[in-house]
Amino acid sequence: MTLAAGGFVLGSSAAQAHSGTGLPGGFQSGFRHPFGGLDHLLAMVSVGLWGAFLGRPLIYLLPMIFPAVMAGGALLAMWGLHLPGVEIGIALSVLVLGTCIATAFGAPVWLASTIVAAFALFHGYAHGQELPSAADPVGYSTGFVLATGMLHVLGIGIGTLNALPGGAFATRVMGGLIWTAGLGFLYVAVVG
Amino acid sequence: MRGAALPATLLLAALGLALARASWRTWVCSLLALAGAVAVLSQIGFAHDWIEIAFLGCWASTAASAATVYLPRSPGILVGVFLSLNAGVWVSAVVALAGKPPDLIAAVPAVLLAVPAAWLTRRRASIAVKVACSWLIAIAMLVAALPFLSTTPGYLPDHLE
Numbered sequence: 001m002t003l004a005a006g007g008f009v010l011g012s013s014a015a016q017a018h019s020g021t022g023l024p025g026g027f028q029s030g031f032r033h034p035f036g037g038l039d040h041l042l043a044m045v046s047v048g049l050w051g052a053f054l055g056r057p058l059i060y061l062l063p064m065i066f067p068a069v070m071a072g073g074a075l076l077a078m079w080g081l082h083l084p085g086v087e088i089g090i091a092l093s094v095l096v097l098g099t100c101i102a103t104a105f106g107a108p109v110w111l112a113s114t115i116v117a118a119f120a121l122f123h124g125y126a127h128g129q130e131l132p133s134a135a136d137p138v139g140y141s142t143g144f145v146l147a148t149g150m151l152h153v154l155g156i157g158i159g160t161l162n163a164l165p166g167g168a169f170a171t172r173v174m175g176g177l178i179w180t181a182g183l184g185f186l187y188v189a190v191v192g
Numbered sequence: 193m194r195g196a197a198l199p200a201t202l203l204l205a206a207l208g209l210a211l212a213r214a215s216w217r218t219w220v221c222s223l224l225a226l227a228g229a230v231a232v233l234s235q236i237g238f239a240h241d242w243i244e245i246a247f248l249g250c251w252a253s254t255a256a257s258a259a260t261v262y263l264p265r266s267p268g269i270l271v272g273v274f275l276s277l278n279a280g281v282w283v284s285a286v287v288a289l290a291g292k293p294p295d296l297i298a299a300v301p302a303v304l305l306a307v308p309a310a311w312l313t314r315r316r317a318s319i320a321v322k323v324a325c326s327w328l329i330a331i332a333m334l335v336a337a338l339p340f341l342s343t344t345p346g347y348l349p350d351h352l353e
Contacts, residue, residue: 060319064326071330
């Protein structure tokens with residue numbers, strides 16, 4: 001699964017995933033979508049990575065909460081409801097999750113679930129805006145939910161490094177890098 | 193464009209995952225019920241006006257079947273047979289109204305997800321099944337809502353543009 005995810009990451013580009021108009025639709029397009037935008041990709045992996053840091057029950061609760069709330073966010077977008085600051089929300093998700101990993105923040109279940117659910121709403125909203133109407137929305141939806149879930153699993157897989165000597169330090173460094181990327185995304189979202 | 197293969201596959205996958213904790217007897221009875229329902233209903237013509245109801249029933253059943261993995265008890269024969277008959281009805285309806293017979297043949301193997309899911313459950317890794325079911329519920333929730341939208345803003349500029 002992780003190898004497949006890696007293959008998709010290497011084989012996709014921003015232009016393919018976030019091209020906006022005229023999405024071809026279908027399972028493959030939906031599946032590739034989360035791999036194409038670095039902001040989405042880092043946030044999804046971070047959810048799994050943070051979950052791995054937090055252990056049970058959040059290691060499996062977070063990958064369940066994120067896709068469910070993300071679907072809710074997508075519905076908000078498709079119903080045409082306005083959600084302000086989507087770009088900033090997505091950038092903040094990378095920044096905050098990076099911070100949580102870098103500092104190994106041991107949030108209680110309710111707080112970690114709330115943080116992840118809130119950010120999932122923004123990611124879902126962005127996906128919902130892009131869900132194609134003319135193509136195959138069922139395949140597209142299936143693809144992007146499954147890909148999102150697999151990215152969480154990838155993050156959990158990386159999080160297993162924690163069990164190795166020096167592994168926790170390595171994952172915290174990764175959290176720092178994610179935080180740096182989040183800062184960049186936030187700058188772009190705010191300044192343009 | 194709405195094909196029948198994917199909705200039918202996902203419903204049967206949800207059924208397979210729902211049966212993961214069930215006994216062998218429940219499996220056999222459920223699969224016989226599914227085969228019987230599909231065999232009978234594939235001979236019946238569905239009115240084309242029912243297409244939206246068929247899809248809605250299919251997605252609602254996918255979510256409901258997937259949700260049963262969160263119940264504290266494993267499904268007994270009655271629940272297993274009910275889920276299978278229900279799945280058989282909606283799969284047959286969707287394939288009859290929006291697909292072709294090969295869609296049914298392509299979708300049926302998805303129920304065999306029960307085998308790896310049962311293997312995981314026996315090894316105390318049932319949480320993987322629950323996570324997969326949460327994804328199925330998210331997909332079902334999302335696509336069930338699609339027909340109720342007046343417009344889908346997929347043609348609008350991307351959020352990164």
